[in-house]
Amino acid sequence: MSRATVAAFPAHRLRRTRKMESLRGLVRENHLAAADLIWPVFIRDGVNETTPVASMPGVERLTVDVLVRRAVEAFAAGVPAICLFPYTSAEDRTLDCAMAWDADNLTNRAIRALKAEVPEMAVMTDVALDPYNINGHDGFVVEGEIVNDETVAALVKMARAQAEAGADIIGPSDMMDGRIGAIRTMLEAEGHINVSIMSYSSKYASAFYGPFRDAVGASAALKGDKKTYQMDPANSEEALRLIERDLSEGADMVMVKPGMPYLDIIRSVRENFGVATFAYQVSGEYAMIQAAAANGWIDGEKAMVESLMCFKRAGCNGILTYFAPAMAKLLSA
C-alpha cells in the first residue's frame, strides 16, 4: 500500500515535532539547569577522609577540607547551593541536645570554611535536633512526647548559631509549629535580615528517609516514628495549610519532601501560591535509582535526568538532590 492511497489521515500529527532532536528541542517545555540544583552533603569529623554511605551508592561523608574542595568543583560546574547534614557519633547525642547550637559544632565549622573559600555559593542548613538528640527525634522528648514549644526555643538557638557562622539559607526540617515565625523574629532582631528561610513546609512521615538516617548515624538512635510531627502521606489539603502558615510566618521559599511520590502536592503549591517552590528528592528515591542501575535493571543516568525533569514539570524552581554534582557534570559535558 503506497502512502498516497491512504485516504483518511490523522487530523493531528503530534509526531511531526518529534521527528528530530532539533525539533524536539524547539518545542521542549521544561529545562533542567545546574542552577536549579541544591546539593545535600553529609559531613564528618577528621581531615582528608571520606566514608561511603552503604545505602546510598556514590554518596560519601566528607571531612570539612574535602567538602570545601568538592564544593569549589560543584560551584564551578554551576551548582549554586549546598545543604549540610552532620554525621554524629553516639557521644554527640545528648538529652539536652546542646551540641546543636554550639558555635563550633561540625556544621558551623563547615559553614565558615565554605564561606571563606566559596563565598558566592549559597550555604543552606538543616534545623532539627535529630543529629544531636539521644532519641534521634527532631524535638525534645519528654515522657514519650515530642514537646513543641520547648523545641522551638532550641531550634531558634540552633538557627542563630548557623546564621552567625554565615549560613545564607536556614532550612527548618523539624515540623514543629511556630518555628518559622520564631526563627524569623530572631533573625530580624539580631541583624540577620538577609538570611533566607526555606521551610520544609510539607514534610511527610516517609519510609523514603531510611538511607539518610543511616548516613547521619541516626538509624540506631531513633526510637519510634515521627508521625506526631511529620505529615500523614494520605493528606493533601493540610500541605497547603502548612505552606500558607509558613509563608505568613516569614518563610521566603517552601519545600515539599519527599519529591517523586508527592508531585501532586508540588503542583498544587505552585498553583495556589506561586511562591518559590522546591522539592527534596530524598535519600530513598536516590537509593532506588542507584540500586536498580547497579543491577543493570535501568539506565542510571537516564533515570537520573528523567527523575529530575519531573520536578520542573511539576512546577519546582529547584531541587535538593544527591545527584547534583553528577547532573551538573552531565549538563556541562
Ligand code: PBG
Ligand atoms: C532531619 C532530616 C531528615 C531528612 C532531612 N532532614 C530525616 C528525617 O526527618 O528523619 C531526610 C532527607 C533524606 O532522606 O534524604 N530532620
